[in-house]
Amino acid sequence: MEYNIVIGLETHAELNTDTKLFCGCSTSFGSEPNTQTCPICLGLPGVLPVINRKAFDHTLKTALALNCEINDFVNFDRKNYYYPDLPKNYQISQNHFNVGNNGSVDIIVKGEKKRIGINNVHLEEDAGKLVHPEASDAGHSLIDFNRAGVPLVEIVTNPDLRSIDDVQGYMHTLRNILQYINVSDCKMQEGSLRFEASISLCRKGAKVFGNRVEIKNLNSMKAVMKVLAYEISRQKELLDKGAQIVMETRLWDEVDGVSRRMRTKEEAHDYRYFPEPDLVPILVDKKSIDRIRETIPELSAMRRQRFTSEYLISDYEAGILTESKPLADYFEECVKLTIVSPKELSNWIINDVLRVLNEKKSHIQDFTISPKMLVDLIEMKSEIGGSIAKEVFSEMSNTGKDASSIVREKNLTPLSNAEELNFIISKIIEDNPKAIEDYGKGKKSALSFLVGQTMKITKGKANPKILIDIFREKLENNL
Amino acid sequence: MFLHELTANGIREKVKNREVSCVEVVKELFRRIKQKEALIEAYIFLDEEGALSKASEIDDKLESGKEIGLLAGIPIAIKDNISTKNIYTTCASKILENYIPPYNAFVVKKLLQEDAIIIGKTNLDEFAMGSSTENSAFHITRNPWDTESVPGGSSGGSAAAVSADMAFMALGSDTGGSVRQPASFCGNVGFKPTYGRVSRYGLIAFASSLDQIGTLTKDVFDAAMLLQVISGHDALDSTCSALDVPNYLSDINCRDNVVRIGIPREFFREGLDSEIRNALMNALEIYKKNGAVVIDLSLPHCEYAIATYCIIATAEACSNLARYDGVRYGYRSRLDDDNIVDMYSRTRAEAFGDEVKRRILLGNYVLSAGYYEAYYLKASKVRNLIKNDFDEAFTKVDCIISPTCPTPAFKIGEKILDPLEMYLSDVYTNIANLVGIPGISIPCGFTTAGLPIGMQILGKHFEEKKILQIAKLFEQETDFHLQKPKLD
Numbered sequence: 001m002e003y004n005i006v007i008g009l010e011t012h013a014e015l016n017t018d019t020k021l022f023c024g025c026s027t028s029f030g031s032e033p034n035t036q037t038c039p040i041c042l043g044l045p046g047v048l049p050v051i052n053r054k055a056f057d058h059t060l061k062t063a064l065a066l067n068c069e070i071n072d073f074v075n076f077d078r079k080n081y082y083y084p085d086l087p088k089n090y091q092i093s094q095n096h097f098n099v100g101n102n103g104s105v106d107i108i109v110k111g112e113k114k115r116i117g118i119n120n121v122h123l124e125e126d127a128g129k130l131v132h133p134e135a136s137d138a139g140h141s142l143i144d145f146n147r148a149g150v151p152l153v154e155i156v157t158n159p160d161l162r163s164i165d166d167v168q169g170y171m172h173t174l175r176n177i178l179q180y181i182n183v184s185d186c187k188m189q190e191g192s193l194r195f196e197a198s199i200s201l202c203r204k205g206a207k208v209f210g211n212r213v214e215i216k217n218l219n220s221m222k223a224v225m226k227v228l229a230y231e232i233s234r235q236k237e238l239l240d241k242g243a244q245i246v247m248e249t250r251l252w253d254e255v256d257g258v259s260r261r262m263r264t265k266e267e268a269h270d271y272r273y274f275p276e277p278d279l280v281p282i283l284v285d286k287k288s289i290d291r292i293r294e295t296i297p298e299l300s301a302m303r304r305q306r307f308t309s310e311y312l313i314s315d316y317e318a319g320i321l322t323e324s325k326p327l328a329d330y331f332e333e334c335v336k337l338t339i340v341s342p343k344e345l346s347n348w349i350i351n352d353v354l355r356v357l358n359e360k361k362s363h364i365q366d367f368t369i370s371p372k373m374l375v376d377l378i379e380m381k382s383e384i385g386g387s388i389a390k391e392v393f394s395e396m397s398n399t400g401k402d403a404s405s406i407v408r409e410k411n412l413t414p415l416s417n418a419e420e421l422n423f424i425i426s427k428i429i430e431d432n433p434k435a436i437e438d439y440g441k442g443k444k445s446a447l448s449f450l451v452g453q454t455m456k457i458t459k460g461k462a463n464p465k466i467l468i469d470i471f472r473e474k475l476e477n478n479l
Numbered sequence: 480m481f482l483h484e485l486t487a488n489g490i491r492e493k494v495k496n497r498e499v500s501c502v503e504v505v506k507e508l509f510r511r512i513k514q515k516e517a518l519i520e521a522y523i524f525l526d527e528e529g530a531l532s533k534a535s536e537i538d539d540k541l542e543s544g545k546e547i548g549l550l551a552g553i554p555i556a557i558k559d560n561i562s563t564k565n566i567y568t569t570c571a572s573k574i575l576e577n578y579i580p581p582y583n584a585f586v587v588k589k590l591l592q593e594d595a596i597i598i599g600k601t602n603l604d605e606f607a608m609g610s611s612t613e614n615s616a617f618h619i620t621r622n623p624w625d626t627e628s629v630p631g632g633s634s635g636g637s638a639a640a641v642s643a644d645m646a647f648m649a650l651g652s653d654t655g656g657s658v659r660q661p662a663s664f665c666g667n668v669g670f671k672p673t674y675g676r677v678s679r680y681g682l683i684a685f686a687s688s689l690d691q692i693g694t695l696t697k698d699v700f701d702a703a704m705l706l707q708v709i710s711g712h713d714a715l716d717s718t719c720s721a722l723d724v725p726n727y728l729s730d731i732n733c734r735d736n737v738v739r740i741g742i743p744r745e746f747f748r749e750g751l752d753s754e755i756r757n758a759l760m761n762a763l764e765i766y767k768k769n770g771a772v773v774i775d776l777s778l779p780h781c782e783y784a785i786a787t788y789c790i791i792a793t794a795e796a797c798s799n800l801a802r803y804d805g806v807r808y809g810y811r812s813r814l815d816d817d818n819i820v821d822m823y824s825r826t827r828a829e830a831f832g833d834e835v836k837r838r839i840l841l842g843n844y845v846l847s848a849g850y851y852e853a854y855y856l857k858a859s860k861v862r863n864l865i866k867n868d869f870d871e872a873f874t875k876v877d878c879i880i881s882p883t884c885p886t887p888a889f890k891i892g893e894k895i896l897d898p899l900e901m902y903l904s905d906v907y908t909n910i911a912n913l914v915g916i917p918g919i920s921i922p923c924g925f926t927t928a929g930l931p932i933g934m935q936i937l938g939k940h941f942e943e944k945k946i947l948q949i950a951k952l953f954e955q956e957t958d959f960h961l962q963k964p965k966l967d
Contacts, residue, residue, distance in 0.1 A: 039582050043802050045575065045683040046562045046584060048716050078798050080846070082823055089801035143806070272846035274855055277687035277795055279717050 001240055003201040005232060006209050007161035009224070011174060012152045013184040014126065014192035015058045020149035021125045022049030022092065027151075029190045033131070033144035041149035043087030048278050055123060055151035056099075056282065058183040060292045062153050063100025063121040065181045065299065070100050072284050076123075076276040081269050084141070085128040087148055093124035095273040097281070105157075105177070106301060107169035116170050117158035126150040147191075153183065159198070159209070164228050171195070171221045176300050180325045188220045195224050200245070201235045210235075211245040215252055215259055227252040227259055234259070303328055311335065311342035320350055326364045327354075333371035340378050348378060352390070356397045368400040369393075377403035387460040388412050412461065421454075421462060425470055428453050439475055447471055483511040484963065487553045487647040487701040494552035497541065501534035501552035505596060508554050512598075512645045515966055518626060520618050521640035523559045524567050525599035530554060533596045540594070548593030549708055555590060556646035558637050559600035560607055561692065562681035563587050566597070570683050571615035572605045574803045574810045574830035584681020585716065586650060586692050586709040593708045601636030601649060605832045606800065607657055607685045609633050610904040613895050614834045621891070622664060623964040624930055628888040631661030631904075637695045638665040643966060648705050649695040654685050655788055656883075656908025658693035659920035663883035663933025666922045666962065668950070670694045670702045673941050674915035675720040677706075678713030684799040686792040687718075689912040698960050699921065699951045703727040706943060725944050736945045737952050740766055741776040741876030746907055752886045758924030758932040759882050765956050766880075774876050778868040781910055783861050785902060788909040790845050790858035797842030800835065803827065837898065862913050869914045873939050878949055881907050883920040883933035907935060917943050921950050922959035931959070 020027055023040035040047045056074075063070055075097040078090040103118030128148040132141045155174065161167050175193065178184045186193045195218040200210040213231060218224045235245055247265040298306070300322040307318035307328075322328045327349070334345045353374070357364060369377075373396060380403055381389040388407075395406045406412070428450060429436060439446040451467045482504060485493070493499045509527050516522060537552050557563060560570045562580040564587070569575045583591070590597065604614035612620045612635025620635045622628040623643040630639040634651025638661035641649050651658040653671035662669025671693040682692055694705040710724040740763070747756060763773050805811030805826030812825035831839070845854035872879060884904055894901045911918040916937055923934035934953070938946040954960055 039580075042807065044580065044582075044808070045568070045570070045578065045802070046580070046681040048680050048718075050715060050717050080798050080801060082801065082804065082820075084804075084806050084819060087802065087807065089804060090798050270848045272798075272843060272848075272851075274794055274798070274846055274851070277718075278684075 001236075002204040003236060003239065004204055004206070005162055006159045006200050006202065007167055007228065008159040008198045009157045009161060009167065009170065010196040011155045011171075012126075012194045012196075013062075013155070013178050013186060014190075015055050015151040015153055015183055016185050017052055017054045017058065017151055019052060021052050021055050021123070021151035022149055025149065029187075029192075031146055033142070033146060036146040037148070041087065042145055043089075049092060049276075051279060051282070052151060057292055058151070059099045059121060059123040059153045060284070060289070061181050061296060062155065062178065062183055063103065064289070064293050065177050065296050066100070066103040066105055066118045066121060066155065068100025068103030068118060068121055070284055070289050071097055073097055074099055074282040074284055076279045077273045078276050079124075080272040083127065085130050085143055085145075085148070087128065087145065091125060091127065092276055092279070093154075094122035096275070098122040099284075105170065105173055107166070107173045109163075109165045109169045114166065114169070116160045116166070119156040119158050121156075122154050124152050124154055126152050159200075164225055164232075167197075167228060168221070168225060171224065173301075175221075176323065180299050181296055182325075191219055193221075194219050195221075197224055197228060199228060199231050199235070201232065201239060203239075210239075211247045213245065213247070214249045216249060216262065218252055223252055223254060226257065230257065230259055297325065300325070300328070307331075311346070313343055313346045317346045317350060320354070321346060324364070330364050330367075330371055334375050337372055338375040338379060340375065344378065345375075348374065352393055356394070367397075369396050373402050380404070380407070382465075383463070384412060385460060385463050387455070391460075421466070421470060424454060424457060424462075425467070425474065428457070429474065436475065447475075481511075481644075482507040483644040485647070486697045487550070487555075488704060490553055490647055491551065491704075494537075494541070495547070501537045501541075501596065502531060504552055505530045505534040505554055505598070508598065508645070508647075515623075515643050515645055518621060518966070519623055519639050519643050519645065520620050521601055521630075521636045521643065521645055522556070522599045523569060523571060523602050523615075523617055523636065526566060526597065529566070530596050530598045537594050537596070548595070549704065550590060550593040550595035552594065552596065553647050554596045554598045555705075556599055556601045556637055556640045556649040557587065557597055558603055558607075558634050558649070558651045560603060560652055560683040560685075561587060561650055562683065563597065563600065567600065568683065569600070569617075570606045571603045571617055572803075572830065572832070572835070573616045574827070575683075576616070576810060578809050580681070582681065585678035585713045587681065589709050589711075590650075595708075598646060601634070601640055601646075603636055603657075604633035605835050606683070606796070607633040607652055607654055607690075608796070608834050608838055610656070610660055610901050611889070611891075611894065612636060612639075612661075613891065614832055616832055619891060622888045622930075623966055624666060625888065625928070627890055628930065629664065629891050629893075631664035631884075631888060633657040633661075634669075634693075634695060635661045635664075638662055638667050638669070641665070641667050641695050641697060642964060644963070647697070648701055650705075650709070651693050651695050652682055652685075653691050653693045653908075653912065654689045654792060655912050656905040658695060659883050659908050659911075659918060659933070659935060660904060662695055662920040663935075664888035664931065666931030666933075666959070666964070667920075668694075668696045668699055668702045668922075668960065669883075669920040669933075670696075670706060670943075670946075671911060671918050672706060672710065672943055673720070673917045674912070675718055676724075676917070676941065676943065677709050678711075678716040678719045680713055680715040680719075684795075686795040687799060688795060689788075689792055689909075691912070699919075699947055699954050700728070700731060702919065702950075703731055703947050706947075710943075720941070722941060727944055727947055730944075731947055731951050732955070733948050734769065734952055736877060736948050737766065737769060737771050739876040739878075740771050740773050741872055741879040742773055743776045743778045743781065743872075743879060743881060745778055745781050746881040750885050750903065750906070751882060752926075754924075754926045755882045755885070755887065755932050759880070759934060762923045762934050762953065763880065765953060769952060769956065776872050776876065776879065778865070778872060778910075780861065780864040780868050784865060784910045784913060785906060787858045787861045787865065788905070788913060789841070789902065790854050791862065791913070793838045793842035794846050794855050794858075795842070797839045797846070800831075800839055803830070834898070865910060866914050869910075869916060877938070878946060879937040881935050881937075883907060883935040887926050887928070887930035887932060911937055916940055917946055919946050919950050921953060922962070923953070923957070924959060925962070931962075
């Protein structure tokens with residue numbers, strides 16, 4: 001049977017503030033357990049929260065970048081539930097008065113633009129982390145509270161996603177936006193981007209959605225894709241058999257590749273939300289919205305469009321270059337520094353720069369070759385020839401030295417000296433009578449062969465343009 | 480007169496003039512405590528060693544001519560729900576029996592800065608939930624005026640300690656009357672400042688939107704002095720006001736502000752003890768004689784105050800007390816449980832008292848899905864109506880005067896089995912917490928049985944100074960505050 005798929009996604013992104021949401025503890029990742037804690041984030045008796053303005057501004061920025069309506073009255077609520085990693089046994093979150101509502105994100109799926117509705121954007125605190133000893137009979141678990149109180153922005157979509165491709169497109173675009181506006185590192189491996197999905201299937205043509213299943217604790221985009229594929233086939237199979245889908249919350253088991261029931265609707269938590277009395281409401285005026293709006297850079301979709309029209313590169317290339325803001329900045333920095341065509345710069349960055357970064361598993365921000373250095377190299381290319389340029393590039397990426405000093409040190413100055421070249425060329429003509437003959441018969445590829453031979457002998461140090469001219473002249477004269 | 484009978488300001492003067500050393504004051508006070516504490520049991524924890532060492536520190540300061548703080552040398556008692564660094568802070572609960580905070584509450588920091596001497600932590604109803612101090616997990620406290628009666632609550636230990644001259648002043652906390660009601664029962668001056676005037680940082684929360692730290696003192700001047708020290712902005716409490724703190728001590732004798740006194744007729748109806756009514760009427764006569772105009776008022780929504788208070792206070796309490804789960808600190812059930820939920824339940828079942836459990840249950844109920852709108856949300860709306868009543872009233876009057884409590888101190892055990900009857904003890908006081916306004920209770924007479932009667936004066940937000948002046952006038956015209964219980 002044919003089904004329509006309806007998916008909604010909640011995304012939690014750790015905000016990249018230096019300190020936690022309600023205290024001054026550091027948020028840096030990977031420290032010794034429980035070294036970044038204080039009475040406040042440990043929820044000791046008598047402590048009170050004080051809002052981190054930067055975290056609030058980041059949330060506002062996110063809501064604006066996702067085209068939300070900004071609420072002028074923002075308040076926090078307590079979400080009450082018991083879990084050992086939650087120090088107060090309530091989470092300070094937002095339920096009634098979020099930072100933003102009714103936003104949207106445009107995604108491109110299979111070449112087509114699609115608008116995904118954002119239900120709300122809100123700010124909340126993260127919980128700690130349970131550490132389970134490897135021995136199954138240890139009889140205890142440990143808790144690391146370093147993460148407790150780290151600010152999270154939560155982004156909740158409407159149930160607008162209709163396929164796994166939609167979900168992939170959305171997650172990709174969202175991550176890209178969060179990175180572009182520099183509110184989150186979105187480092188999946190550090191858990192700074194986490195998802196919860198809800199999915200239901202209904203028969204094609206049906207007027208109401210089917211029963212919804214929620215899946216929690218998805219710590220990577222890959223896990224989201226896998227669990228949704230699994231759920232779609234699980235639910236299809238059940239529906240085909242005429243069975244009902246139970247409204248429930250399931251957990252994804254990465255190891256076995258299956259989702260498992262966590263609790264049914266009847267067992268669902270009643271979070272007993274109520275306004276957090278320890279914080280005062282935040283009144284958001286137009287001035288502060290404008291102030292934050294000004295800090296939002298051109299986002300990648302716009303930039304991609306501009307790149308194709310302004311720099312005459314393909315949409316594909318523009319897509320790669322605008323994938324991350326630092327890379328797009330790098331490209332534009334190069335464009336500004338030279339008269340070399342943006343197209344050629346784009347080729348270099350996509351083919352060479354990205355290849356090296358991939359090999360080194362590094363980021364453009366940490367790249368040894370600055371835009372100025374890259375441009376200098378490309379400008380030398382006509383002089384030193386393409387293959388030497390590539391060699392110099394790889395040396396630059398390893399050593400961080402600039403192009404001209406590498407060329408000087410390695411004696412890679414091109415052989416443009418006509419006398420020396422004439423000698424080599426005469427010898428090549430002598431050694432390759434067959435090619436000369438072919439050329440005479442009008443076979444133009446013979447010329448390329450001869451140039452290639454010369455490049456081989458000179459180890460690429462000859463300038464191919466000059467070579468072609470010399471060969472042509474000599475061969476024409478011979479005929 | 481014995482040293483321990485002096486007011487805090489009396490001690491301060493003597494210390495400043497080098498008539499007596501701080502160490503002598505502390506020693507004398509502990510002599511008194513050793514005599515009377517066995518009978519009264521006002522304290523949960525006494526820190527004689529710490530007090531003596533702080534006292535000699537201040538003596539050294541005096542000796543070397545260094546500047547001394549406003550409360551230099553004054554021994555002070557702290558209610559045991561206010562966090563004191565390295566000193567047990569139990570909330571009179573088994574669940575925090577062995578809890579030692581690693582930090583000082585804002586007010587404690589302030590006291591220490593002003594050279595006060597902390598002598599110990601006083602008894603209270605568990606987590607400040609109660610009106611008699613009978614809900615302490617450790618022991619009851621007796622009223623120094625009648626040791627068969629309760630001292631009131633929840634700051635019963637602080638009130639009894641001041642009343643029995645076992646502390647010169649004390650801090651309490653007031654969520655629904657927990658400073659004013661015991662002050663009334665024990666014949667002290669009890670002051671609850673405006674919500675936000677004093678930082679709550681370090682006060683172990685009962686109901687966050689109602690809790691306020693207050694003072695228990697022997698007279699109005701001492702209240703002003705202590706309030707001066709603990710008031711002010713604290714960056715660690717978002718609900719704490721940044722408004723400047725006026726000088727409460729200068730012009731405390733000024734009588735210009737004793738002008739229009741409002742009398743809410745709803746507060747003088749059934750349930751009010753006739754001796755208390757008479758004491759209040761006499762008190763009003765004194766004000767009239769001094770030029771005040773008494774104006775009849777109506778606060779129509781006050782009849783809903785107890786219900787509103789019960790919903791809001793318990794809702795906040797159930798969430799605030801959720802953190803006591805045996806995981807990180809405090810009591811944990813000794814039984815080995817395989818699962819965490821059992822550990823939670825057993826820990827909380829074993830270590831919370833009945834009244835705390837009752838309020839946690841009630842609070843969870845009023846916040847539950849399907850009930851939130853009918854209870855919590857509605858209570859929040861009624862709270863606004865009550866606030867409006869007061870805003871309206873304060874356009875016509877400068878202060879509102881009423882009895883602090885409908886009855887004098889009741890007998891130990893009399894109301895403990897009837898929670899509703901017990902809640903009614905706060906009927907005149909909890910309104911100030913709902914509205915957030917300041918209020919004081921001062922002695923205004925005695926029953927024929929010799930129990931103190933308290934008069935409550937409520938003022939506008941942040942008009943502590945005016946209230947103090949109005950209270951001070953009464954004190955100057957009467958001698959109720961000078962009476963001492965016979966404890967021999």
